[in-house]
Amino acid sequence: MRYLSFDIEATGLREKDLIIEFACIPFDSHTKILEEGMSKHFYVQCPSFQSLRDDLDPWVVEHNEGLIRKAHKDGVTLEVFKEQLENYLTSSMMKEYFQNKRITLFGKSMNAIDLPFLNRDLGWEFMRKHFNHRVLDLTCITYGLIDMKTIPPECESGSELMKYLGMGQVAHTALEDARNTALMYLKLLRKVAQQNNS
Secondary structure (H helix, E strand, C coil): CEEEEEEEECCCCCCCCCCCEEEEEECCCCCEEEEECCCCEEEECCHHHHHHHHHCCCCHHHCCHHHHHHHHHCEHHHHHHHHHHHHHHCCCHHCCCCCCCCEEEEEECCCHHHHHHHHHCCCCCHHHHHHHHCCCEEEHHHHHHHHCCCCCCCCHHHHHHHHHCCCCCCCCCCHHHHHHHHHHHHHHHCCCCCHHHH
16 A cells, blocks of 8 residues: 655644644555655745744743744745645655545544644545545554553553664654654554564
């Protein structure tokens, strides 16, 4: 199967919070290849850090100040983000890669903010036009593997799963997280295949 691994960074997890970064990278679960040359990244414009600070979660203040400042300074407007993302999704390289089918999104804990924020900011029609209504979520796969006692319970945490798979720390930048989420999935596929063959 071919998927579009994606991730967003936002000013928080609440309904009113804002997307400030989006990135994605296509990959193939059979060939185990991530298409680095087809990756896409955006900073999405937001108000200044100073104007947002009093209403931000302390974790966001501590970890994402630089990202918020970058999005405020260099980000594109939401309208430009939507237009450029659509141009990317409808490009000949993407159409060819996904064989003119709606794209299946892949990510981690997508129901938390990723899909709700994209539905809100890009619109229901945009999401239905370009993306399959089925998605693949690494968190759901992880829970299933924990239930089957294939991986240890602490792998419920994304950072612990990365450590377990020998991948270091979570980056908390959209493109690195999109890339690492896909790599974790491919590593889990190999692990399950090895266990089945032993």
